[in-house]
Amino acid sequence: MRVTLIALALLAWFATVAGARIAVAASLVADLSNHLIAITTGFTGTDVLLFGAKEGEGDVVVIVRGPTSSISVRKKSRVAGIWMNTDRVTFSNVPSFYAVSSSKPVEEIAPASVLARHQIGFSQLKLAAPPQVDPERLRDFRSALIRRQQRAGLFMREPGEVSFLGNTLFRTNVYFPANVPVGVYLVEVLLLQNGNVTGAQTTPLIISKVGFGAELFDFAHQRAAIYGLIAILISLVAGWLPHILLRKA
Amino acid sequence: MQIYLPIAEMSIDVLLLLGLGGLVGFLSGLFGVGGGFLMTPLLIFVGVPPAVAVASQANQVIAASVSGVLAHWRRGNVDFKMGLVLLAGGLAGSLIGVWLYSVLRRIGQIDLVIALAYVFFLSAVGALMAVESIGAMMRQRRPQAARRKLHQHTWVHGLPLKMRFRRSRLYISALLPLGLGFGVGILAALMGVGGGFIMVPAMIYLLGMPTALVVGTSLFQVIFVAINVSFLQAWQNQTVDVVLAFLLVLGAVIGAEFGTRFGARLRGEQLRGLLALLVLAVGIALATQLVVPPEDVYSLTHSLAGG
Numbered sequence A: 001m002r003v004t005l006i007a008l009a010l011l012a013w014f015a016t017v018a019g020a021r022i023a024v025a026a027s028l029v030a031d032l033s034n035h036l037i038a039i040t041t042g043f044t045g046t047d048v049l050l051f052g053a054k055e056g057e058g059d060v061v062v063i064v065r066g067p068t069s070s071i072s073v074r075k076k077s078r079v080a081g082i083w084m085n086t087d088r089v090t091f092s093n094v095p096s097f098y099a100v101s102s103s104k105p106v107e108e109i110a111p112a113s114v115l116a117r118h119q120i121g122f123s124q125l126k127l128a129a130p131p132q133v134d135p136e137r138l139r140d141f142r143s144a145l146i147r148r149q150q151r152a153g154l155f156m157r158e159p160g161e162v163s164f165l166g167n168t169l170f171r172t173n174v175y176f177p178a179n180v181p182v183g184v185y186l187v188e189v190l191l192l193q194n195g196n197v198t199g200a201q202t203t204p205l206i207i208s209k210v211g212f213g214a215e216l217f218d219f220a221h222q223r224a225a226i227y228g229l230i231a232i233l234i235s236l237v238a239g240w241l242p243h244i245l246l247r248k249a
Numbered sequence B: 001m002q003i004y005l006p007i008a009e010m011s012i013d014v015l016l017l018l019g020l021g022g023l024v025g026f027l028s029g030l031f032g033v034g035g036g037f038l039m040t041p042l043l044i045f046v047g048v049p050p051a052v053a054v055a056s057q058a059n060q061v062i063a064a065s066v067s068g069v070l071a072h073w074r075r076g077n078v079d080f081k082m083g084l085v086l087l088a089g090g091l092a093g094s095l096i097g098v099w100l101y102s103v104l105r106r107i108g109q110i111d112l113v114i115a116l117a118y119v120f121f122l123s124a125v126g127a128l129m130a131v132e133s134i135g136a137m138m139r140q141r142r143p144q145a146a147r148r149k150l151h152q153h154t155w156v157h158g159l160p161l162k163m164r165f166r167r168s169r170l171y172i173s174a175l176l177p178l179g180l181g182f183g184v185g186i187l188a189a190l191m192g193v194g195g196g197f198i199m200v201p202a203m204i205y206l207l208g209m210p211t212a213l214v215v216g217t218s219l220f221q222v223i224f225v226a227i228n229v230s231f232l233q234a235w236q237n238q239t240v241d242v243v244l245a246f247l248l249v250l251g252a253v254i255g256a257e258f259g260t261r262f263g264a265r266l267r268g269e270q271l272r273g274l275l276a277l278l279v280l281a282v283g284i285a286l287a288t289q290l291v292v293p294p295e296d297v298y299s300l301t302h303s304l305a306g307g
Helices: A003-024 A113-116 A135-151 A212-221 A224-247 B013-030 B036-045 B050-073 B080-109 B111-142 B175-191 B198-205 B210-234 B243-262 B268-291
Strands: A028-032 A037-038 A047-053 A061-067 A066-079 A082-095 A098-102 A162-163 A168-176 A183-193 A198-210 B002-005 B012-014 B161-164 B170-173 B296-300
Touching: A028 A183, A028 A198, A037 A212, A047 A098, A047 A183, A047 A198, A061 A168, A082 A135, A082 B111, A082 B268, A098 A168, A098 B111, A135 B296, A168 B296, A198 A212, A198 B002, A212 A224, A212 B080, A212 B243, A224 B050, A224 B210, A224 B243, B002 B013, B002 B210, B002 B243, B012 B013, B013 B036, B013 B050, B013 B198, B013 B243, B013 B268, B036 B050, B036 B198, B036 B268, B050 B080, B050 B210, B050 B243, B080 B111, B080 B175, B080 B198, B080 B210, B111 B175, B111 B198, B111 B268, B170 B175, B170 B210
Parallel strands: A037 A198
Antiparallel strands: A028 A047, A047 A168, A061 A098, A061 A183, A066 A082, A066 B296, A162 A168, A183 A198, B002 B012, B161 B170
16 A cells, blocks of 8 residues: 555656646756655654755745644533533644745735635645634634644744755755654745746655554554454563563572 | 654653553552553553553553463462453453443543543542551551451342352352452443452452452453453554553563562552552542643544544
């Protein structure tokens, strides 16, 4: 399954790279220092360097989005002295990771309409909620979702900085914490001139478990019963071993 | 030293896990409880997702219990006959418990029921034991005071199906340990613990077993309950993290050896008094969590389908 996922992602990457070249000539070229983040047993989070070159004046905005999923936000309130979950709003298509970096504060780069179209910044992030939720409640739950994700390190709290080297080269770092969800991420690089997007490139980034951890994860999901029995066996032996060792000693 | 847990999908300090395992293992060897009631809240506290914490600590309970049973067996402190009768009731009870769990989850308040069950049983069991063991210590200080009758006859002794438990020096109805095992089995399945912390005091006070035998016998029964829980969790929910479990186990077996040795030096009522304090402390800590306003009233639940 993982192999097909990677193959699909690479296919998508070639397609977007080719597409970008045709659409916006060579006004913007960018790449990542690493297209595959391998989550190994020693993984504690990692930085990925994004670098590129642009033609002419303009600002650069980088948006990193993780695969989307639906997330339920629950709200506790006090019932008879006890705090319990009493309310819930489920958002679909929430990116599991979201980070924005820019060469200037995004409000100074582009008007709200452009920011909204490209979902730049938390206020522009499209999170789909059921239509019957009234606006005030929706706003509270929405900001709670963003706050909790920021707390978990999955939504970047402060926008990152894209720095220029001379007039054409630029670079930025994106940090992925240890609890980063696996999947295909999309890194979108935009060149903005006078508030308009004049260049764009989307590059996939694959975050995947590899090695022992990945095999264990696959095993646990595909051969769940055998995995369970082996886990029990390990525990039984571990409990029994000291008995043997101590008797010998 | 950090290690990435593949099922929990987080990285955590190896020494922290070994330490937690060792601490809980020590207590389980000392008191004859699997330690699930302590390990689950501790793991959640250090950031392990609750589902993974409940499932993986069951493996730690298996290892700690096996290690504990063997240590007690060496001293002849396991009543296997009693353990098997308790177990028969326990397995039947856990089936009902698993069914009850799914019903409560459908209603949508499983978390609250679990939390309330923890608070209620920990506080009740802890308070009862504390009162009893303080009473026992006071009686020992004043040996001239009236001694409690060795054997009180109540309606309980009129029940049918009497069985002789030679090790425990008991001649009681098999319905008693069966019913006890059944009740604890329900709770164990609901609360995701082995149930030792309820079983131990119940065996002392309801069945009247000698404290020295209770610990080993309860651990014997807990092994099988924990195996049941661990297998069901791994099979149905894929939430058993063997890396996490292995590190906890490693700490636990070492801790359990020390716990059992240390426990042999303490008197029964001291042991019960200490367990009472520990159980009460966890109960109170969990109760405050329910009552104190949370840091953030909002929380997130990731849907399984999307993750």
